[in-house]
Amino acid sequence: MSARARLAWALAWLGLLLAAGAWLSQSLTFSGDLRRFLPDARTPEQKLLIDELGEGPGSRLLLIALSGADVETLAAQSLAMRDTLATDARFVFVANGASVGLEAIPERLRPYRYLLSPTLDTQPLDEAFLRGELDARVQDLGSPAADLVEPLLASDPTLEMLKLAEAWLPAHAPQTLHGAWFDRAGEQALLLVETRAAGFDPDGQREAVDAVEAAFAAAREGASSQLEIIGPGAFADEIGTRTAREARWIGTVDSIGLVLLLLVAYRSWKIPLLGVLPLASAGLAGLVVLVLLFGDRVHGITIAFGFTLIGVVQDYPIHFFSHQRAGLSPWRSVRALWPALATGVVATCIAYLTFLFSGVDGLRQLAVFTIVALAAAALCTRYALPGLIDPGRPDIAHSPRLQALWQRIERLPRPRASLLPVALVALAVVAFSPGAFWQNDLSRLTPVPEPLLQRDAQLREELGAPDVRYVLTVQGADAQAALAGSERLRPALDALVTQGAIDGYDLAARYLPSAAVQRARQQALPEVDALRASLDAALADSPFRADAFEDFVADVATARGALPLQPRDLAGSPLATSVAGLLIEGERHATALVSLSGLQDVAAVAQVAEAHDARLLDMKQASESLVADYRTRVLGALALAALALVATVWIALRAPGRVARVLLPMALTTLLVLAVLRGSGVELNLFHLVSLILAAGLGLDYALFFEHAGEDRDDQLRTLHAVIVCSLMTLLVFSLLALSSIPVLRAIGSTVALGVLFNFVLALLVSRRRGRVDTMTGPVAAGRAGADA
Template sequence: MSKAAKVAKAAKAAPATGKPAHGLSTLERVLAVAWLLLVIALTVHQLQFWRASRLDTDVMALLPTSQRTATADRVLRRLADGVSREIVVLVGAPDWARARAAADRFSAAAKPKASLLQPVDRIASFDLDAALAFYRPYRDRLLTDSQRAMLRQADPDALSQQALTRLYQLSTGPRLTDWAADPIGLWQDWWLSRAAITRVHERDGRAALSAEGKEWVLLTYRITKPAFSVSGNTDYGDVLQLGERAAAQGDDGVHVVAAGIPLHAEAAASQANLEMNVIGWGSLAAVLLLVWLAFRSLRPIILVGLSLLIGTAAAVSATALVFDRVHLITLVFGASLVGVAEDFGIHYFVSRQASPGVSPPQVMRRLLPGMALALSTSVVAYLALGIAPFPGLRQMALFSAVGLVAAFLTVVFWFPLLDRGQLRQTRLSSWLTASLARWPRVGMDRASMLLLGALALFIAPGLWQVRVADDVRQLQSSPPALIEAQRTAGRLLGTPSPAQFLLVRGDSPDQVLAREEAVKAALAGVVARGELEGFLAISDWVPSASRQHADATLTHGLEAAVRERVARAVGGAVGAPNAAAPDRVLTLPAWLANPVSETLRHLWLDREGQGYASVMLLRGLDKPATIALIEAAAAKVQGVEWVDRVADLSSLLKHYRVLMTWLLGAGALGVALLLAWRYGRASWRALVPTLLAAVFSVALLGWLHVPLQLFSVLALALLLGVGVDYGIFLLEHPGDGESWTAIVLGAASTLLAFGLLALSSTPALHAFGMTMLSGVGAVWVLSPWFRPHAPHVPHGHTH
């Protein structure tokens, strides 16, 4: 039953007994004071919350996890943590001199803002001497795949000639080790192959790269304050725009690309701040305008506004206490709460306006049973959003339910105490009261048939055009330009995607390394054909023990033969090799404990007694067909699993969309049975408007090319819980114009709230708002059309 129906029914049928006729009872005064104390505590918590700004922009925090996806989420968080405070800027030009000059101009423009963005010198941050000292004892057991293949087929005589040439050749640059320690020259080639993993190299003391016909300078900055604030005023974007204008000054060939997690966080916070203001304050303004037009008094405006303010504050506090952090999407969604929570205040003042001789406490006592029942149905409808194990949906459900309860308690406890004076009828309230009698009814007449035919002609083609989309990226609302910049930076730098990787598990660290090597061997052909650029893997820097032993055996024999031949050729000793223990190997714990592992340490996962795991990132993975080859190769190696987090989460969204669709159907059947039990053959009049409205809203999504997704289905579930109320009310009170006034005002404000939610730039919230806007609007229009011609009194029910 709708809130208005239950309120009207309670107001007419529930006399006040056993309580003071006009004044507040002692219990009512105690409850008002107790609520005041809770509101004071709520105010204190709000001050603490907004000062700490415990807001979340991480899309993954909204999504469900399983034992499998929890590991993937942990990997994503670790990969993101390393760059969560970094912004990279690529300054490019057709030639190096222009790129270098433009980069200098950018740096000079950004320098005064060093308190916001601190420059990071990537070249100076890598200590090559320390790395060489760490790896040198294991020099003879570190080989590349090409070196290994060459040595297996090498002729000792040919190697000796090359070694002799190297011995007499004057070095044109610094040498990593002396000739005696590395007569074949393997050590330097191994380091060159490690350097080739990244496209960035040192040039004139700067981090540089060549790509897409331009020379680029890489500038890295670290932010000095949180990645976002509730207002979005972190100013990173402003600093970068200032630098970009300086870099491009006087040179049209300069191109600047800026990317990084802080920029997305800043954009999300700024957009959420804008949407909260538009939706929240817009809804509030619309509600207060409706209240003014209906009552022409400041008292209802002030008190209804107070109930909305307390309801929203309580919702934020409860969500923060339960979930620790409040997601920005929850705040944007919760801003539409204003359009629902005001119903309680409007119902109270409509009843006060219609009963000028009744005191406020009396009005509240008569309304309380119906309002409490109305609250329970609305809270259940919102909590139904939390059925699916989505942390984000549960946040939204809790936010809305708590906000409704707090607004309701404010109305019940404080309105009778604070409301003084009378309310006179206004032109709007009188017109709304009389409007129900003028509303047409459906029948077999020509007009009804034409209207039903027009509705069918709109719905059928619209349903045909509906497109289903379960892409998890619909939860992301970053500006397209920022997303494109991120893609461009990733393409230029050859950065692997953190959302697609190989997860390698094993019972020991060495087994994990061996399995990494096995999957790399399985994909060697894919890399050779250029379908994949390569890998970012720990085993590139710490080979497995078996691989190190095999490589050491291979190099020792050939190096001994080369030394012997060169010694005979020069007629004397040529130096002795390093006296390294043949069984000594580089271990993963030793590597992890050394600073040399800092940049790759995040690829290692110690699962706390449940075994070990590592992450292999793939470079140059830009062809969907390659994914099938990677999955096939991973399936051949025990303990290796291909993880595509975007595809996994999108599949999960699809699963729950289908599940919620079936639950929605089951819910509609349950409602139909309940209506049939109460109203018999007249029950269709309450259900059909809601079903038609649901189909109408889906068809409208098709016409507007808004994809049908999980949030659309959740909106339909909420529509079922809310929309049927209108039909029930009109079956219970087909001629009650005063209660119709309350339901029209409440529905109008709800439409405004969800209509503003449809303006959200987040596709999921946009789809939810569009579905609710069209659905509630349609059921509001259709319900009185299907009302009975005469009052219908169900069996066992009397007014």
């Protein structure tokens, strides 16, 4: 095949990949739910934690602060934003003060006020009670509260809605100025919104944040005020934006650096083109299989992390390029390399195959993507690339610079007994470095800057948010059983408040009593005729007209004959959010939560829980146990992977000495990387572990190809060239990742970069054999070297 035909086929291959990639991008959708990278929950605490992470209202809340203007201006802007966002379908509710109790409560719920209020538990709706309430309303109409009371009077002369609104306010609600919430200093107007999209739906949260910013821009009208948005959704949006920005500059630098490196290493513009074909084919094959197996459940992190992990496939064509030379058919060249290349591919695939049994959906996807991609890249290198490369390439082994470098390397000592002290020192550093060995805190993996997390905590405190670590739970067969169980806790909780063990508490039954309590209150409501008689008697000496309260009579009649309110009936109101955050309904069970504020005596609360068939859950402990369970599964997978890898290398080499030369650098590198990380005070997490697999795969490839080169000096030189190029390319990619501000990327980058350095050095010192020049071809080689010089 002519050079022009080979180039045409290469361009056709690239064009086909671009077309397939464009088609796939139109049909591929990614999930942003981080729960896919968490193991299956095994305890009630873990189940509750995962439910709250994904779908709980806490993950949907956005905290908004307006500042930089006078109080009146900020209040007006807050009210304007509330009016705009309240009609936006992307939000479940918007709260900024008085609207929480009145305007935001739909008219359809107001007739039920006597079923929700505890008034009738101790006070009948009789003549004496009505007369006292009407007399109080006369006083209210002559006071500054007249504007608030008068619109409610006809349907609610006892002001039950206002009583409920006051009862529903948090114990430490923000102060209200000019009808809007403000912080304690009175300098920032506060709003609280719940998005319809889950907290870990990046697209939905991006739309919600855009809507808030647009509402602020419309309300600002040229004022100097500033907008601040805090919360899981805002963090997810900020993380996505920052990750995309860093990915762009890292990708740009990587691409430029890799192209320049290939041009310098091979001095041919065709090599970068040919080198990208197996990598692009690998990525496309992995994506196609993911779509076929997982559909729309493919996680974005799987793709991002997966493309990082399959960076090892760039080594396959590089080894082929470095070994190809004039006088040797490309097909014969790749066949000679295939045993070492195939062994590396199989071993790495086996390592990731164990993730299929980890019990974590995200890791299963990662395993499928990586295995398919590695296999596709290896097959492309073996069966497609040889037909496209120039068969007349000069022999890398004849490079004077490479030969001079090899002479210096050969003068290096060959470590044998010295490796044992190095391993012992590294092991001691790993075992005895101060600080925790494992990172169990989920929040430490977040790329959100610490100042933003502190600001989030500050705003939640201003808005009266409860303690996020401890929560009481009451289990029930359904929502009504759970509500009833939590109601039985209230006397004991009130006693804890009196004792000072807690400052306050919140539970769903505070907003939505159980059906049994609602029915009891219905029975306490008078019939229409009895109510009219009591009302007429109360109005006898009142300035109000006799027919002024027909709406009130109608509401009582409606409440008396209505079915008890269920959680689903609250949809579209702030009550729905309050109840949903404290009542979690499953398929065959429900859990009522009791949030605690100002917790001072954990033991006293635990005793109350035990006495009332409830549980006190420690959410911090739940998150740490979840991470620990996750790590246990991954470590189990790694142990199986290590055994499978040793077995694969043994089957391929079948000699103890050769197996030791291949496995020893990889094993020692893993120990050295762990020692450096632990000695630097780094607490290890899942991403360090997965990165160690990648580093081990790279080290295995280096050692395998040095072992494959044997004692032939020319082949050793070609292998050295390939390993240098591979190492530099990998080091460039992962060194840039190590500079990232994203903790996950930083963990991956630092771990693999260290692994590349240690694997390269140890492969040279341990796996390399002493070179031997063939006496039949040595003079020829020397002549060629002189010509090249």
